[in-house]
Amino acid sequence: MMNTGHLPTPNTSARSLSTVSVKDRLSQNNRKDFFTFTLTSRSSFNASLKGIHRKANVDLLLRDASGQVMVASKNKGNLPEKIRRVLSAGSYTLQTTLKGKNKTRYQLTASSQLTPSNSPVIGTAPRPNGAIDLAGNSLGTARSIVLSSVPNSFSDVVSSVDPDDYYVFTVGDTNHPSAKINLSFTKTGQDTGATINLRDQLGNVIKAESLYSSDGGTNFSKTVAAGTYYLQINSDRTTPTPYNLSLATTLIPDTAGNTFGNARSLSLTSAPTAITEFVGAGDQQDFYRITVDGTGAPTERFAVELKGINGNLIENAVRVALRDGLGNLITSESVYSGSGGAAINKNIAAGTYFLEVNTIYESSDGTDYTLNVSSTPVPDLAGNTRPTARFLTPSATPLTVNDFVGIGDGDDYYKVTLFSNQTLNVTLSGAGGEVTTASLVYGLQDALGNSIGGTSGFAAAGGGATFSKALTGSLGGTDYYFRVSPSSSFSEGTNYGVTVAIV
Numbered sequence: 001m002m003n004t005g006h007l008p009t010p011n012t013s014a015r016s017l018s019t020v021s022v023k024d025r026l027s028q029n030n031r032k033d034f035f036t037f038t039l040t041s042r043s044s045f046n047a048s049l050k051g052i053h054r055k056a057n058v059d060l061l062l063r064d065a066s067g068q069v070m071v072a073s074k075n076k077g078n079l080p081e082k083i084r085r086v087l088s089a090g091s092y093t094l095q096t097t098l099k100g101k102n103k104t105r106y107q108l109t110a111s112s113q114l115t116p117s118n119s120p121v122i123g124t125a126p127r128p129n130g131a132i133d134l135a136g137n138s139l140g141t142a143r144s145i146v147l148s149s150v151p152n153s154f155s156d157v158v159s160s161v162d163p164d165d166y167y168v169f170t171v172g173d174t175n176h177p178s179a180k181i182n183l184s185f186t187k188t189g190q191d192t193g194a195t196i197n198l199r200d201q202l203g204n205v206i207k208a209e210s211l212y213s214s215d216g217g218t219n220f221s222k223t224v225a226a227g228t229y230y231l232q233i234n235s236d237r238t239t240p241t242p243y244n245l246s247l248a249t250t251l252i253p254d255t256a257g258n259t260f261g262n263a264r265s266l267s268l269t270s271a272p273t274a275i276t277e278f279v280g281a282g283d284q285q286d287f288y289r290i291t292v293d294g295t296g297a298p299t300e301r302f303a304v305e306l307k308g309i310n311g312n313l314i315e316n317a318v319r320v321a322l323r324d325g326l327g328n329l330i331t332s333e334s335v336y337s338g339s340g341g342a343a344i345n346k347n348i349a350a351g352t353y354f355l356e357v358n359t360i361y362e363s364s365d366g367t368d369y370t371l372n373v374s375s376t377p378v379p380d381l382a383g384n385t386r387p388t389a390r391f392l393t394p395s396a397t398p399l400t401v402n403d404f405v406g407i408g409d410g411d412d413y414y415k416v417t418l419f420s421n422q423t424l425n426v427t428l429s430g431a432g433g434e435v436t437t438a439s440l441v442y443g444l445q446d447a448l449g450n451s452i453g454g455t456s457g458f459a460a461a462g463g464g465a466t467f468s469k470a471l472t473g474s475l476g477g478t479d480y481y482f483r484v485s486p487s488s489s490f491s492e493g494t495n496y497g498v499t500v501a502i503v
C-alpha cells in the first residue's frame with residue numbers, strides 16, 4: 001500500500017519563504033509516501049524530513065514530472081534528510097521511503113523562494129548567460145566526470161540558491177596504484193568566495209582550499225591512491241560565484257613490488273644504476289632484490305644513495321633499509337621532507353639482499369625518489385690459509401701492501417721466507433693514508449701455524465700496531481706467516497695496510 005498525498009503548492013509569488021508542513025507515518029505495510037507539488041516559476045526549493053523514530057531510517061527523494069529521481073537524501077538512521085535545489089517551473093514529487101523494519105512518524109517540511117533570473121537552474125537547460133548547473137548538491141548526485149592527463153574544463157555556478165556542486169571521478173587503475181590529481185580553479189565572475197573540498201570515497205575531506213573575495217583562483221595537486229574521489233565546490237553567498245574548473249590526473253606506476261616476494265630484481269655493477277620511483281599514497285613500500293654471486297670477489301662494497309628526482313628535495317619522509325635474504329634489517333636511513341637525501345654504504349658478502357623504501361607517514365602524499373645503487377667487488381689479494389698466503393719479499397726498503405678483511409673475507413695471510421737470521425719489522429696501519437674503521441687482530445706464525453711470541457696483538461679501529469722480531473732463517477729458506485683478521489666475526493671489516501722491512 002502506498003499513500004499518495006498532495007503537498008499544497010508552495011507560494012512562489014513573492015521572494016519571501018513560504019513554508020508548508022505535513023505529518024505522516026511509514027511502516028512495513030506502507031513503505032513509501034508521495035507528495036506532488038507544482039512550481040509556477042523557477043524557484044529555490046527546500047525540503048526537510050525530521051521527527052524520525054530513533055530506531056527507524058527514512059530517505060527523501062525528489063522526482064521530476066517524468067518520475068526521474070533528481071536528488072536523493074539518504075542519511076543514516078534517524079538523521080534528518082534535506083534537499084535543496086533550484087527548480088524550474090513544473091510539477092515535482094517528493095517521496096519518503098522507509099528503510100529497515102522499524103515504523104515511524106515523520107514531519108516533512110517544504111518551502112520555496114522565487115529565484116533571481118541570474119541564478120543557476122537545475123537540469124540541462126542553459127541559463128540566459130549560458131551557464132548550466134550540471135553538478136548535483138550531494139555525493140549521491142555528483143556529476144560524473146572523466147579525468148585524463150589532458151586537463152578537462154568544467155564551468156558552473158554556486159550561490160546561496162545552489163550552494164554545492166559535486167563532481168565524482170576515478171583515478172588510477174590496476175597498473176597505477178597511485179595518481180596525482182591536478183586542479184585549477186578560477187572564479188570568472190564577481191568578487192565572491194568559494195570553498196573547494198576534495199573528498200575520498202567515504203566523503204572525508206582530504207584536501208580543502210578556501211577562496212576569499214580577493215582570490216582569483218587556486219591551483220593544487222594531491223597524490224592519492226587509485227580509487228573514487230569527489231570534488232565539492234561550495235558557496236552560500238547571495239552573489240553567485242561562476243567558476244571554471246580544470247582537472248587532470250597523472251598516473252603513477254609502481255615498478256617495485258610491495259613485498260619481499262614481489263621485489264624488483266636489480267643487477268648491480270660498480271657503475272651506479274639509477275632508478276626513479278615513487279612511494280606514497282596507494283604504494284607505501286618499494287622492494288628491490290639484490291643478488292651478489294661472489295664470483296668476482298668474496299666481498300662487495302654496496303652503496304645506495306636516495307635522493308629527490310631531477311635535483312628536487314625529498315617531498316615527504318621516507319626510509320631506505322638494507323635487509324638480508326631473510327628480511328632481517330642490516331641498516332637503515334630515514335630522510336625527511338626537504339632533505340637532500342641519504343646514503344648507505346655497506347660491505348656485503350655473497351648472498352641475497354633486499355633494499356626497501358617506505359613512507360614514514362602513511363597519510364602523506366609520498367615522494368618521488370631516485371636510487372643510485374652500485375656494488376663494487378673488493379678483491380682479496382691475501383689468501384685465507386697459509387698455502388694461499390700472499391708472498392712478500394722484505395728488504396731494507398719498507399714494502400707496503402693494502403688489503404681488506406671483514407665481511408666475506410675473514411683472514412688475510414702473508415708469507416715471508418728468510419734465508420738467514422734476520423730481524424723483521426712489521427707495521428699494521430690504515431690503507432692509503434686512511435685510518436682503519438674496524439679493530440683487527442694480528443700475529444706471526446711459523447711454517448706449522450704456531451704463534452711466535454711477541455708478535456701478536458689487537459689493533460683498535462683508527463689505530464695500528466708495529467713490532468720487530470729477530471727470526472731464524474736458513475739456506476733452504478724458512479717460511480713465516482703474518483695473519484690479519486677482524487677482531488669479531490660480526491665486524492663489517494676494514495681496509496688496512498701492512499708494511500714489512502728487514503732491519
Ligand SMILES: [Ca+2]
Nearest residue numbers: 254278283286
Ligand atoms: Ca613505487
Ligand SMILES: [Ca+2]
Nearest residue numbers: 256257285286
Ligand atoms: Ca611498491
Ligand SMILES: [Ca+2]
Nearest residue numbers: 380403404412
Ligand atoms: Ca683480503
Ligand SMILES: [Ca+2]
Nearest residue numbers: 382383411412
Ligand atoms: Ca683473504
